[in-house]
Amino acid sequence: MRNARSWLAGVAVFALVATGCDSENPPDARKVADVTASRSAEMVRGVSASVRTMNGLPAVDSLEEALSVFSTGFEGVPLPALPSEETEEDGSSLPDFSNEAETNAQAARLEKYLRERVFTAEHVESTEGDSTVFLLKGENVCTDGSEAADTDCVKFVNQSELRVRATTLDDDGLELAFLIGSKKAQPVSLRFLPKVISLVVDLGGVKSAVQQLDAEAAAALPTVMVGQVELKVTKEGAQRWIVSGSILQALRLELAGEGGTVAISSARAAPLVELEADGVAKRARFLLDLNTTEVSLPYSGFAPALRGKNWTASLSGLSFTLEATENQKDFTVAHVGLGDAQSFLSLGTDKLFTLDLNSQSGRHFDLNLSRGDDGLPLVRVQPEVDLVARFFLAPLKADPEMEVPSAYEDATYRVRFTGGTGGPSLRPVRANATTGFKGGVQVVTGELSLTAGASSVAVPAGQCLVGRETSSGGGSLLDYLQAGSCQ
Numbered sequence: 001m002r003n004a005r006s007w008l009a010g011v012a013v014f015a016l017v018a019t020g021c022d023s024e025n026p027p028d029a030r031k032v033a034d035v036t037a038s039r040s041a042e043m044v045r046g047v048s049a050s051v052r053t054m055n056g057l058p059a060v061d062s063l064e065e066a067l068s069v070f071s072t073g074f075e076g077v078p079l080p081a082l083p084s085e086e087t088e089e090d091g092s093s094l095p096d097f098s099n100e101a102e103t104n105a106q107a108a109r110l111e112k113y114l115r116e117r118v119f120t121a122e123h124v125e126s127t128e129g130d131s132t133v134f135l136l137k138g139e140n141v142c143t144d145g146s147e148a149a150d151t152d153c154v155k156f157v158n159q160s161e162l163r164v165r166a167t168t169l170d171d172d173g174l175e176l177a178f179l180i181g182s183k184k185a186q187p188v189s190l191r192f193l194p195k196v197i198s199l200v201v202d203l204g205g206v207k208s209a210v211q212q213l214d215a216e217a218a219a220a221l222p223t224v225m226v227g228q229v230e231l232k233v234t235k236e237g238a239q240r241w242i243v244s245g246s247i248l249q250a251l252r253l254e255l256a257g258e259g260g261t262v263a264i265s266s267a268r269a270a271p272l273v274e275l276e277a278d279g280v281a282k283r284a285r286f287l288l289d290l291n292t293t294e295v296s297l298p299y300s301g302f303a304p305a306l307r308g309k310n311w312t313a314s315l316s317g318l319s320f321t322l323e324a325t326e327n328q329k330d331f332t333v334a335h336v337g338l339g340d341a342q343s344f345l346s347l348g349t350d351k352l353f354t355l356d357l358n359s360q361s362g363r364h365f366d367l368n369l370s371r372g373d374d375g376l377p378l379v380r381v382q383p384e385v386d387l388v389a390r391f392f393l394a395p396l397k398a399d400p401e402m403e404v405p406s407a408y409e410d411a412t413y414r415v416r417f418t419g420g421t422g423g424p425s426l427r428p429v430r431a432n433a434t435t436g437f438k439g440g441v442q443v444v445t446g447e448l449s450l451t452a453g454a455s456s457v458a459v460p461a462g463q464c465l466v467g468r469e470t471s472s473g474g475g476s477l478l479d480y481l482q483a484g485s486c487q
Contacts, residue, residue, distance in 0.1 A: 239279030420445030
């Protein structure tokens with residue numbers, strides 16, 4: 001994404017969105033070309049300018065630095081460190097969308113190409129009511145005019161019978177539909193409303209198009225392909241743009257294999273992801289809100305008792321929202337969750353693993369990250385974190401090739417962080433070479449408790465979660481942890 005040219009190539013699909021046409025007449029080629037080209041170029045420049053502004057927000061770098069400092073507090077504690085990616089020399093953690101001059105040059109080339117190579121009178125095939133149909137010619141669209149068209153591209157475009165149907169909409173809008181082949185399969189449609197450009201991909205239409213274009217490739221496609229996804233760009237101001245992706249209609253893919261059917265599904269999520277960049281307010285916001293997603297595949301082992309059963313991994317969801325503003329020091333990651341129900345892994349009707357987050361307190365929490373006077377971050381959650389993981393792996397013992405530790409045949413792990421005024425909070429404590437303290441996590445308010453079967457570790461306010469020199473011999477992670485002094 002750091003390469004503006006590759007990014008613009010991806011955005012170019014949006015360039016086929018037109019606008020402003022009389023509602024009683026089909027749009028003519030010149031009007032489609034003029035408005036499509038100018039507004040597509042405006043989108044490219046606007047989004048690029050906003051993201052460049054967001055890219056330079058000091059708050060984003062401050063957040064990464066705080067997470068990095070926090071992770072060092074876990075030195076000596078056998079827990080995974082928090083992720084921390086290295087930044088480029090300019091300190092930016094987000095993709096570089098190039099400088100303004102390069103972006104403007106790319107936008108100008110895109111605008112010229114659409115006016116002169118795509119939406120031309122030569123490509124108009126017919127008018128149908130409020131629609132104009134363009135039949136694209138490979139000799140024109142496979143080059144920008146500076147060199148000869150690629151012969152393979154020309155052949156593909158012409159054999160594909162690639163059409164674009166432009167239809168006027170209310171509110172000065174227009175919809176473009178790609179029509180593929182003699183059967184006019186419609187895999188993609190683009191819509192322009194006064195402040196919105198959207199691209200919708202229909203998986204069923206994609207399959208139909210591929211079946212017409214390449215029988216060999218179609219044979220490799222999933223037997224079932226249904227659902228719709230959308231990529232949308234919304235203009236909220238001169239330098240304020242929102243880019244979002246959604247699952248408009250539930251997705252389902254089914255692939256036939258030797259051992260059975262592999263199925264992937266994901267429920268409607270609108271939006272699934274959303275990125276807002278405001279160049280004037282110097283603010284950025286990112287949202288993720290995945291709905292129930294499942295993967296199912298057949299058991300491929302040799303245990304007779306397990307043959308014919310399917311593995312199913314079900315994630316109830318995944319969500320959070322993060323906002324950063326210039327000169328911001330405190331950060332809140334809001335609505336952190338794993339969906340509104342239990343997530344699980346099963347084999348047949350046997351649930352082997354279940355995962356619940358805050359099942360008794362709304363299944364979500366907010367996380368606030370701030371800095372104390374010592375420069376170290378302070379993490380506070382509201383209302384609490386209550387994570388329960390249960391293992392029931394005994395059914396897998398029917399397969400002699402699977403080694404199932406006795407501790408996981410039937411085990412429950414729970415991490416609960418609760419209590420305290422304003423919610424529980426903790427902070428990392430650095431190692432102290434003088435005292436020999438190896439670092440840990442101090443509970444500032446509330447209480448942190450970890451349980452695994454009969455084993456438990458409770459860390460009250462003022463104490464630290466630290467690592468043991470040797471395991472207590474119980475066979476779980478908790479045997480390497482204990483509550484202790486922070487010095």
